[in-house]
Amino acid sequence: MVFLTATGQNDYPHGFTNELIYCQFMEATGAEIVVRCLAEEGVEFVFGYPGGAVLNIYDEIFKQNKFKHVLVRHEQAAVHAADAYARSTGRVGVALVTSGPGVTNALTGIATAYMDSIPIVVVTGQVPTPAIGMDAFQEVDTVGITRPCVKHNFLVKDVRDLAVTMKKAFHIAATGRPGPVVVDVPKDVTAHRTEFAYPAGIEMRSYNPVLKGHTGQLKRAVQMLLEARRPMIYTGGGVILGNAAAQLAELARLLGFPCTSTLMGLGGYPGTDRQFLGMLGMHGTYEANMAMQHCDVLLAIGARFDDRVIGNPAHFAREQRRIIHVDVDPSSISKRVRVDLPIVGDVGNVLTEMLSLLRQAKERPDATALNAWWTQIELWRSRNCLNYNRNSPIIKPQYVVEKLWEVTKGDAFVTSDVGQHQMWAAQYYKFDKPRRWMNSGGLGTMGVGLPYAMGVQLAHPDAQVACITGESSIQMNIQELSTCKQYRIPVKVLTLNNRYMGMVRQWQEFFYGSRYAESYMESLPDFVRLAESYGHVGMRIDKPEDVEGALKEAFSPALKERLVFMDFQTDQTENVYPMVEGGKGLSEMILAEEL
Amino acid sequence: MRRIISLLMENEAGALSRVAGLFSARGYNIESLTVAPTEDATLSRMTIVTTGSDEILEQITKQLNKLVDVIKVMDLTEGRHIERELMLVKVKAVGGGREEMKRTADIFRGRIIDVTDSTYTIELTGTGSKLDAFLEAIDPAVIIETVRTGASGIGRGERSLKP
Numbered sequence: 002m003v004f005l006t007a008t009g010q011n012d013y014p015h016g017f018t019n020e021l022i023y024c025q026f027m028e029a030t031g032a033e034i035v036v037r038c039l040a041e042e043g044v045e046f047v048f049g050y051p052g053g054a055v056l057n058i059y060d061e062i063f064k065q066n067k068f069k070h071v072l073v074r075h076e077q078a079a080v081h082a083a084d085a086y087a088r089s090t091g092r093v094g095v096a097l098v099t100s101g102p103g104v105t106n107a108l109t110g111i112a113t114a115y116m117d118s119i120p121i122v123v124v125t126g127q128v129p130t131p132a133i134g135m136d137a138f139q140e141v142d143t144v145g146i147t148r149p150c151v152k153h154n155f156l157v158k159d160v161r162d163l164a165v166t167m168k169k170a171f172h173i174a175a176t177g178r179p180g181p182v183v184v185d186v187p188k189d190v191t192a193h194r195t196e197f198a199y200p201a202g203i204e205m206r207s208y209n210p211v212l213k214g215h216t217g218q219l220k221r222a223v224q225m226l227l228e229a230r231r232p233m234i235y236t237g238g239g240v241i242l243g244n245a246a247a248q249l250a251e252l253a254r255l256l257g258f259p260c261t262s263t264l265m266g267l268g269g270y271p272g273t274d275r276q277f278l279g280m281l282g283m284h285g286t287y288e289a290n291m292a293m294q295h296c297d298v299l300l301a302i303g304a305r306f307d308d309r310v311i312g313n314p315a316h317f318a319r320e321q322r323r324i325i326h327v328d329v330d331p332s333s334i335s336k337r338v339r340v341d342l343p344i345v346g347d348v349g350n351v352l353t354e355m356l357s358l359l360r361q362a363k364e365r366p367d368a369t370a371l372n373a374w375w376t377q378i379e380l381w382r383s384r385n386c387l388n389y390n391r392n393s394p395i396i397k398p399q400y401v402v403e404k405l406w407e408v409t410k411g412d413a414f415v416t417s418d419v420g421q422h423q424m425w426a427a428q429y430y431k432f433d434k435p436r437r438w439m440n441s442g443g444l445g446t447m448g449v450g451l452p453y454a455m456g457v458q459l460a461h462p463d464a465q466v467a468c469i470t471g472e473s474s475i476q477m478n479i480q481e482l483s484t485c486k487q488y489r490i491p492v493k494v495l496t497l498n499n500r501y502m503g504m505v506r507q508w509q510e511f512f513y514g515s516r517y518a519e520s521y522m523e524s525l526p527d528f529v530r531l532a533e534s535y536g537h538v539g540m541r542i543d544k545p546e547d548v549e550g551a552l553k554e555a556f557s558p559a560l561k562e563r564l565v566f567m568d569f570q571t572d573q574t575e576n577v578y579p580m581v582e583g584g585k586g587l588s589e590m591i592l593a594e595e596l
Numbered sequence: 597m598r599r600i601i602s603l604l605m606e607n608e609a610g611a612l613s614r615v616a617g618l619f620s621a622r623g624y625n626i627e628s629l630t631v632a633p634t635e636d637a638t639l640s641r642m643t644i645v646t647t648g649s650d651e652i653l654e655q656i657t658k659q660l661n662k663l664v665d666v667i668k669v670m671d672l673t674e675g676r677h678i679e680r681e682l683m684l685v686k687v688k689a690v691g692g693g694r695e696e697m698k699r700t701a702d703i704f705r706g707r708i709i710d711v712t713d714s715t716y717t718i719e720l721t722g723t724g725s726k727l728d729a730f731l732e733a734i735d736p737a738v739i740i741e742t743v744r745t746g747a748s749g750i751g752r753g754e755r756s757l758k759p
Contacts, residue, residue: 144610149621153664156609173664206759207606207667332658335651 031160031191032057035124038167040067041199044095046086046459047071048079052099053139054126057191071459071488074480076103078452080110081478083121085449085456087114088439089414091244093174094121094456100128100188101139104146109446111181112150116443117265118242120179122170129189130158143185152180160193168200177210178330179242210329214346214354222300222325222342223358229298230370231377232258235281237310238265238442239303239328243348246270246435249302252356257371258300259378261289263310264427265442266303272431273411278378279387282310283581284424287386290579290587292378294318301326301340303348305333307443308583314338316586327351386579386592387428396545398422398497398571401552402429405467405495408552413437413465416453418474419445421503424577426469448477454492455485465493465556472498472568473522482535485564493555494566496528499573507576511591532566541568598627598647600672600679600749601656604757606665607633607640614663615642624648624656628681628746639667639759643748667759676752682719683727684709686740689716693738704730715740723747 029037035058039047048071051059062070073079076098083094094114098107104125114121128137144154153173155166163186170182226232240249240262246269253260253276260270261281270277279286281293293299293311299322304310311317314337326333326340327348334343344351389399402425405413415430416439417423423440432438439453454468475496485492497503505520529539538560542551548569555565578593605611612631619626627645634641646656653671660669672679689697694716701708701718704726710717720730724747731742751757 145613148610148614148617205664208664330662332655332662334658336655339651 027197028194029197030057030061030194031163031186032061034160034163034195034197035167035186035191036061036065037197038164038199039095040065042093042167042171044068044093046083047095047097048073048082048086048456049097050076050079050099050103052103052126054100054128054188055097055103055124055191057188058097058124058126058186070097071455071484073452073484075478076106077110077448078455078478078481078484080107080121080123081113081446081449081452082456082459083123084110084114084119085416085439085453086460087119087121088453089436089457090460091436092120093171094119096121096123098123099126099139100143101141103139104141104143108147108150111147111183113441113444113446113449114181115150115152117238117441118179119181120174121181122167122174123181123183125183125185126191127156127185127187130187131189133187143183147183150181151183152178154183154185156185156187157190158187160190160195163190163195164197164199165203168203169205172203172205173208177208177212178333211331211345212329212347212350214327214344214351216354218342218344219351219354219358222344223355223362225298225323225325225342226256226258226300226359227362227364227366229258229366231295231297231374232256232300232366232371233292233296233298234258234260234300234302235262235293235304236260236266236269236302237263237304239348240266240269241435243303243329244435245303245349245352248349248352248356250274252352252359255356255359256366258366259292259375261285261293263304263442264440267427267438268432268435271433273433278382280427281587283312283583284428284577284579285581285587286428287384287579287590287592288378288381290581290590291381294586294588295320295377297322299324302352303328305336306338308337311338312581312587312589313584316589319586384592389575389593393545393572395572396542396548396569398425398499398569398575399429400545401495401497401548401569401571402426402469404549404552405469406430408549408556409465409467413467414439414457414461416440416450416457416466416468418450418470418477419447420471420474420505421499421507421575421577422469422471422474422497424504425497430469447474450474451478451481451485451492451494454494455481455488455490458490458492459488468492468494470494470496471503472496472500472525472528473502479531482532482537482564482566486536489562491560491562491564494564496566496568497571498525498528498568499571499575500525501573503575504577510576511580511582528566528568532564537564537566539566539568541570543570597649597653598645598673599653600677600747601644601646601660602670602672602749602751602757603642603644603660603666604634604668604759605640605642605663606667607638608665611640611665612642614665615644615660618659618663619646622655622659624652628744630746630748641757643746645747668757670751670757672749672751675755677749677755678752679723679747679749680721681724681727681747682721682745683730684743685718685720685731686742687716687718687734688714688738688740690714697734697738700730700733704733706730
């Protein structure tokens with residue numbers, strides 16, 4: 002390992018600056034080092050909750066003004082908020098929690114970020130080193146308990162390793178396939194003193210992600226694309242994480258190919274564009290799923306063919322077809338579906354290279370074949386699979402999302418929780434820009450919506466931020482209404498309240514003979530008064546004709562500074578369509594009109 | 597299919613648990629796993645014997661490479677390689693059986709490294725199948741205990757695993 006530090010000694014010649022020489026002579030405690038490392042990384046917000054093991058660190062936070070600490074009401078929300086900060090800005094999010102229950106509470110947030118490859122650094126307090134392994138008060142084996150759901154983790158036993166470890170943590174979290182990194186710091190380490198110098202850069206012999214695509218593979222891929230007769234572009238969260246939306250749009254337009262996206266990739270390609278076929282997968286559009294099954298060349302970009310996206314791999318695209326797969330993580334390639342042409346590299350780099358090769362190429366895809374393919378796609382699209390009853394006397398949840406899109410002119414940041422409302426948000430809010438859509442795609446964590454909205458709003462204070470949630474999900478982190486009050490976070494909460502855990506109810510209706518075991522939400526609070534008791538604005542909307550007015554009011558300048566909690570009383574029996582049953586192939590969809 | 601994976605990783609606390617945890621979390625088989633520091637004390641060398649289809653082996657290799665502490669991974673079974681395992685066997689050795697046990701150990705190039713009135717402890721090195729063969733060659737009733745290290749492997753000739 003070579004770390005490029007500036008100690009002024011000959012054996013570390015890199016990153017030598019006056020500022021760092023100044024730092025060299027500064028002695029600091031571990032707690033000061035943690036805080037100064039965060040400042041050096043340009044961290045704006047630390048989401049956290051104090052406790053015994055991190056009191057030294059909190060004391061240093063008290064003394065500084067480089068970043069703002071946001072006190073949440075539960076550690077899970079701290080990690081979610083840091084995660085959403087990262088999702089919406091592309092920068093590393095930071096959370097700080099204490100040992101023991103602080104860590105176990107944070108774990109759901111860490112696993113959520115891990116499944117969606119979100120760059121966060123979580124600093125956790127630990128009992129003093131001599132107490133480790135003694136079953137001390139508030140002790141858990143943090144590196145052990147977090148290991149399966151982090152990109153990497155560290156236990157810092159020596160204060161002299163602290164600054165380098167923090168540097169590594171940020172480096173690992175943000176590079177390659179991003180992910181959460183946990184830095185566990187025992188309390189005595191935060192009190193020990195050492196000389197502090199923050200490394201200017203870091204090199205690790207064991208960690209060097211491949212970022213540039215293989216030239217030969219790129220050439221073969223371009224050739225394959227040019228030979229395609231029924232092409233399809235399938236994109237995922239990698240396009241967002243790799244900041245490759247512009248290159249993707251240019252590639253799709255240059256070739257005239259249809260494009261679909263996973264739940265995680267929405268906004269990577271403009272949702273209102275004609276070439277976009279909507280989301281694919283278990284609740285994907287008819288046209289996207291059919292095109293996936295019938296294409297002859299599939300270009301997969303930053304997506305991982307997971308079970309909710311392609312269904313049963315044995316039933317996936319049984320026609321003759323070739324797959325090109327671009328991903329920064331080699332282990333995502335050929336994991337569930339055999340790929341013909343893998344390209345390992347950063348999605349942005351690879352697409353830029355591909356574009357330049359395409360511009361040089363003399364051939365273009367066969368126009369006649371492409372036209373015929375588009376004719377077929379338009380036929381599928383004409384099924385209008387997202388149609389629903391717009392004349393219902395009861396509020397349809399889809400209608401609320403459509404109206405939200407209209408009222409916010411498609412330009413809001415939208416977070417969701419998990420369940421039916423999440424799918425409706427994904428289907429009916431057409432995201433035209435990346436980093437506008439925050440949801441727990443991989444882990445499916447109920448309760449992320451409100452803390453996500455907090456993280457997004459703090460990062461984008463002037464933006465419109467909407468949290469689309471359900472009456473069940475919102476209750477999993479509803480205590481954060483208090484955090485929103487303290488920091489005056491003016492998010493707009495849209496609860497699609499159908500008095501059921503909607504997705505559970507839907508599965509019970511379809512697959513369990515309508516035996517609604519424990520999925521009815523009894524004893525709901527009066528959400529209007531609950532919101533008001535936290536000092537927010539509450540609204541209850543019962544009729545479809547009041548939906549638009551309520552949304553306009555909530556997003557009006559008069560309420561710009563206020564959190565508005567909208568409780569929409571929606572149709573209890575509405576289901577999410579289309580639907581591909583688990584274990585089936587993508588073209589075996591249940592459509593609304595078939596029922 | 598049986599495969600021998602050799603890997604080099606940072607010799608840090610918890611390194612072994614990252615590898616073992618990966619195998620259990622993803623449902624991969626481990627037949628044996630050996631680990632020790634190398635001549636460079638900052639490095640750990642591990643030999644993992646596993647079984648699985650080509651697809652699973654490809655995933656195992658990729659997932660191991662993805663671990664931040666892992667420096668290099670090599671599937672030894674893809675090329676010419678040598679594999680050795682050490683076994684210590686404690687056997688009952690009394691009367692006429694003492695001489696016969698010594699002869700059998702000699703045939704297998706085993707060494708008797710501890711002797712009492714009634715027991716021998718034999719040290720035996722070889723491939724897993726050679727060690728199996730030795731255990732089959734002696735009377736199972738005389739075996740008191742066996743300890744095996746699991747396989748260690750190295751590439752033949754120029755083939756090597758360096759950081």
